[in-house]
Amino acid sequence: MTAHAFATSVIGRALPQDTLRMTEQETQRVIVLANPGGISQQLLQMCHALAIELVAVASHHDLPFRLHHHRPMAIISELDPKGTTSCAALRTIAAYDQDMPVLLVAGQDPSVLGTIDAAEQLWRLSALHRLGDAPTANDLIGFLFRAGRRSGLGRLMPVS
Numbered sequence: 196m197t198a199h200a201f202a203t204s205v206i207g208r209a210l211p212q213d214t215l216r217m218t219e220q221e222t223q224r225v226i227v228l229a230n231p232g233g234i235s236q237q238l239l240q241m242c243h244a245l246a247i248e249l250v251a252v253a254s255h256h257d258l259p260f261r262l263h264h265h266r267p268m269a270i271i272s273e274l275d276p277k278g279t280t281s282c283a284a285l286r287t288i289a290a291y292d293q294d295m296p297v298l299l300v301a302g303q304d305p306s307v308l309g310t311i312d313a314a315e316q317l318w319r320l321s322a323l324h325r326l327g328d329a330p331t332a333n334d335l336i337g338f339l340f341r342a343g344r345r346s347g348l349g350r351l352m353p354v355s
Contacts (some may be wrong), residue, residue, distance in 0.1 A: 210325055223247045223348050224265050225339070228272040228284050229253070235273060255284040262291045269296040269342035271330075276300065276307050282314060289318030295324040296342040298334075303327050 225242065227234050231252045242249050250265050252258050260324055261267075270288060274281045276299060288295050297320065301311055308325075315323050322345070 217334045223343060224250055226244060226250045226252055226258070226261055226265065226267045226268045226270045228252055228258070228274045228281075230273050230275075231283070235329075237332070238271065238330075238335065240272075241332065242339075245339065247339065250286065255280050255287060258284055258287045259291065262287070267295075268346035268348050269298065271298045271338075271341065272300070273294060276302060276311065282310065285311075285314050285320065285323075289320055293319045294321050294345075296324065296338065298324050298326070299332065300329060301325040301327065349354070 223246070225247055227238065227249050234249060234251050239249065250261055250267065252261050263318070270279060272284060274284065281299075285297070285299075288297060299311065301308055311323070311325060314320065324341075326334060330338070
């Protein structure tokens with residue numbers, strides 16, 4: 196509760212889309228919570244081919260600034276879901292926008308899944324997408340399509 200109130204009072208809620216200039220709305224951006232090794236090659240290549248700008252965030256401490264500065268259509272977490280960094284990032288995302296699409300590789304560990312469930316309910320994260328394994332191309336395309344559709348910036352069309 197304190198962390199949620201603190202993050203909201205310091206950086207504020209997300210501005211509505213109609214307050215953005217037209218040039219800012221035309222750019223598709225995705226924030227990637229990257230491991231120390233950087234963003235995965237598969238994600239880099241796919242987003243480059245789809246003309247989606249990736250913004251790498253190496254520390255959850257930089258996340259509030261990056262969210263407000265770049266106004267992404269979605270967030271993809273490549274962080275280890277067992278760590279406290281992943282939980283802190285989810286709390287920051289909830290303070291910014293509870294409806295922000297987030298793709299999280301959760302694995303199969305029941306304790307991790309329980310922690311994610313609790314965070315999702317506690318912080319009312321309505322667009323948290325969990326995967327058991329590393330995302331495939333179909334997983335990424337589907338997620339980016341839904342995120343783009345939600346934000347009104349999507350240029351992808353579903354095939355199947």
